[in-house]
Structures are given as structure tokens and as C-alpha cells.
Amino acid sequence: MRDTISDAATTLLRRANNDYGTDDLVQRFGEAHKKPTGGLSLRQLMDDYLADPSVTRGEKTLLSYRIVFDAIEELMGPDKLVRDVNRADCTRVRALLQTIPKNARKVYPGKSLQDAARLAKIDGKPLMSVGTINSYLINQSSLFNWAVKEELADRNPAADLQLADPVKDKNKPVPLGDLPKLFQMPLYTGCVDDENGYRRLSRLATGASTRNADRYFEERCTSPSH
Template sequence: MAKRRALRVAAQIEHEFEVARSKVGLNVDPIMLEAFTEPAPVASAPVVEPEVRNGITLGDLYDAYMDDPTRDWSPTTRMAYQTTKRLVMAILGADTPVRSITRSQCRDMIEVLRWQPRNASKLFPKLSPVEIAERAKAGGRTDLINAANINTYLNKLGGVLNWAVKEELLDRNPAQGLRVPDPVARRDKRLPFSTGQLQAIFSAPLYTGCRDDGHGYATPGPERPRNARFWIPLLSMFGGLRLNEACQLDVADIRRIDGVDCFVITERSEGDHHDKRLKTASSERLVPIHATLLDLGFMDFVSQRKRAGETKLFAEVGMGATGYRSTTFSAWFRRFVAKAGADSPKTCFHSFRHGFRDALREARIDRDIALILGGWAAGSGSASVSDAYGSGYRIMTLKEAIDRVAYPNLDLDHLYDGS
């Protein structure tokens, strides 16, 4: 309305200038002289206030964001956003106009999140998050979700609101920069397995003799199965592979390059298969196979899979609901570690990678080589122009480095008995 009125004011000013020009004999625009000879009775006209429009609702915004065809959603990412959506909808309301959401409301939402117990939906299936928070606060519960979980929810909500700003559906993000302090340092959230834990894991019946590779993996017996459950932990410990990187390996991903047997970590597959995913662009790499894995007969296992006509190296590991094969294996591994007596609050399968990184440090492996072997991206701001030059390290150089990875005081001699 202001813009429309400005046009009338500008025309009025031009009219006044034309009147002044005509009085001193200058050339004038007769149309501009006539434009306001009979001004409309603006003062008597009713003033119509513009209708207040709050625009899109929070629920519709989430739907638009999730359906945006320009975004490439992985199953895990989509699930994370859907989980956040359910919480945000329950706290702020799906029908709430996005433009009406204030920073104060976002802070109130954080307070509700701070008092959410772990597994709240299972503990209180009939209560809303606000009601759950009130009950948890009154009861002084301590089994609450951690700061990292809360910040993940805020990050995901921020992604939606930032998208709304870019799409001109919102003027600003009211949750911009909001997060809760995390008392646990990032490096302390997950720890490497101790030597004692590793010894317990690799001395379990699965590795020393079990009833079978099915439900009897934790029961002592005569069988020494060498399938996914046997190899995947070893691949992570001696190769630094992420769990899903190991689970999704194709048989064709084990290749001999420049005379060295290697893992080819890639999303590409032969044929029409598109079931592999990597965490980051730096995850795609070549990893020479550690001498210990070769000595344990890993290449014989690969040959068996080839002869069997298998496409997947670990075909018995099925696809999980999230679209990752690691989902099903991770659930089994948690049970396995518990039965082996090796579980602790800050260790999980990813602890193998933490241990691999420490082993690279202990072996005095050059940092650039360590980052390449583990598929770790260089820290923010640490890359230089020189990183874009050259073709990288020779496979033999990487092979020499990875073979120096060792775990002192860990006895794996019994694994060679069944190779």
C-alpha cells in the first residue's frame, strides 16, 4: 500500500513542478498540468487497512521442505528430519503460522526438549512433549536426552527455517544460532576400545568356536564360521572402514591395484545397482588390505564369494529400514559385545575407527596419509592450495603405512588356527 501511495505523491510533486514551469514561461507537459486540477476527495474516502497475512503454516512449510525436488535426501537424513518434525509439530503446533513464531517461543521449545527423557514416546505414549517435560521436571528425572540430541533437533529445525528464508516464505529465522552447551567434549563422546575390550571381543565363541553363525554365535561349540560377523569388525580395526562401508562392499570392490590388494571404497557398483552410500566426498578412497587380514585368509574368503557368484561380499547383511546395511549389523553387534562382556557406555562399533586413528598416530604415520586411509576430511581451514596439485600417494606408500598399524598386547594368535 505504501508503494502504491508513493506513486501518487511522486505524481503530485511532478504536477507542482509543471505549474511552476508554466508560470515562468518554460515548456511544460499539459497532461501533468491537468492531472491534479480536480483532486479526488482523498480525505473523505474510507481507509482500508491491509489484511494481516501470516502466510504458510509450520506444517505446510515442513511438507514443502521435505518435498523439495532439488534436495538429495538419504534415508537416514530424511528420517532425522521426520523425527524432528514430529517433535516440533507437537510443541509449536502444525497450524502455527511460521511468521508468527518468535525467538521466545523457540527458547520455550528448548526448555521442553531439555526435559525429555530418553525413549519418552515409549515411556509416555499418550502424553505430549510439553506434558512429558512438566512431569519429568516435577519428578526430577535424570534420564534425559543429552545436549547433542537437542542441538541436532535445533540444527534440523534451523535447516527448515533457513530454507524458508531463502524461498521468501519467512523474513528471518527466529531460531538462528540457538543451541545448548554440551558439557561433553566431542572427542570424549566415543572412545576407542581398550585392549581388554578388544581381547574380550576377539576371544568370544564367534572367534574361538561357537555352536553356529546364527543364534548360537555366543554359545561355545565346534564351528568356526568366517562370514560377515567374523570379518567386518576386523576390517574396521585393521582397515579403518566405517561400518556401512564394510557392510555394503561388493565383491568387485576388492581389487588388485599396482600389485597390491585393496578395498575400493565407492558408491559406484557394477550393473544397475545403486544401494551404496558414502558419508562424505572424502570417504571415496583406496585402502590397501592390511597384512594381518591377508594372513588370516581374507582373500580366500573373497575368492569363495566370487566362485559362489555373489555380487555382495557380505550378502547375508540385509538392508535396514533406514536404507543402510549397517543398521541391522549395528543392532547385532551391540548384543554381541554385551554377551562378550566388552560393552561400556562410550564405546560402540565406531570405536574401531577411533582405535585405528590412534594406531596410525602411534605408528607415526604422516597426517595426510592417515586422513586418506581413513577417509577423513581435513579440518576446516586446514586445506591449502597445494592439496589440489599432484595425483596423490602411490598405492605402495599407502600399503607400507597401513601395515604399520598394530595393537600391542592384543593376542589374536587363535584366529590363525582356523584360517
């Protein structure tokens, strides 16, 4: 206690003389109560994730991680701590992926992804499809899911960032409530001379298998009311 009081007096005197160097008091108490630093970096996380012995990944799978991991390193920095990554960081990765051209590494070899995106805009190069972008976003989410599982992160900041895919949306079946209006069109009224067309439409509208669509067709086209 006496030593502590003496050290405190010394510290106050040094501060009064504008001396802010490390002293015995700071070393004794300041360091002990200093907020702990450190943790796993993003680069370490990505290396550990791909090296996980519980998962077998082929060469193509490993290559599929290259673009999104490069985007993460470019935008967040390889030394950023995993626990410091937030939702905004992952959203920036998504925004970059939306501007990257197809086969970016081949079209612009040696360029960063951000430079490739800028050049692609100037050169009018076609961009990656929504499906491809979503596959990378799923990989990003899988990375942070693994970090949570390994207790390296408290949450997954990259969850549910996928884009709406217009190609997939086109294949969604027509709501059943809209079918009566659809089948009242002149082309399908009575199913006259257009059996195949009716079957094709019923499969598209209901999302049914061929057998179910044919059953639907028979019920619609062979009943007395038709």
C-alpha cells in the same frame, strides 16, 4: 465523489445510532487498505521442507525431524504463520527438548512431549543427551534457513541455539601455553620409564596425530636437556 460524500454521511449516521455493521464506505476503502493477512503456516512449511525435491532424505533422517517438529507444533501451534515466529518461540522449543526423556515416544506412547517431560520428571527417567538435543536444534535452524532461502521468512529465529556440550569440551586440546607446566609434573620429568604415557599425554594435550605426537615426544625426550 458525490457518492463517497453520501456514503460518508450514511456511515456517520449509522455510527451515531451505534450501528457498526459493514457499509459501502468501509467496503470501498477499509478493505482496500486493510493490512494483508495470510502466509505459510508452520505445518505447511514443515511439509514443504521435507518434500523439497532438491534434497534426498533417508528414512532415518526423516525420523530425526519428528521430535523437533512435534515440539514446534505443540508450543507454537501448527497454524502459526512462519513470519510470526520469533526467537522466544524457538528458545521455548529448546527448553522443552532439555526436559524430554530418551525415547520419549516409546516410554510414553500417545503422550504429548510436554506430558512426557512432566512424567519423566516424576518417574526419574534419563533425559536426552546434549548432543541429541543439539542435533534437533540444528534441524530446527535448518528448517528456518530453508524458509529464508525460499523467501518465506525474513530471518532465521532459530540460529545458534545449540547448548554447550561438556563431552565435546573434554576433547579440546590443552592450550600450548599450559604445556610447560603440564610436562614438569614428576611423572613426565625426563620421560624416565614412561615413554608410552608421555606419548599418550602429548597426543591428548596437543590434539596431534600419532605421527606428530611421536615427533613431539622425540624432541622432548631425546634432546640433551632431557
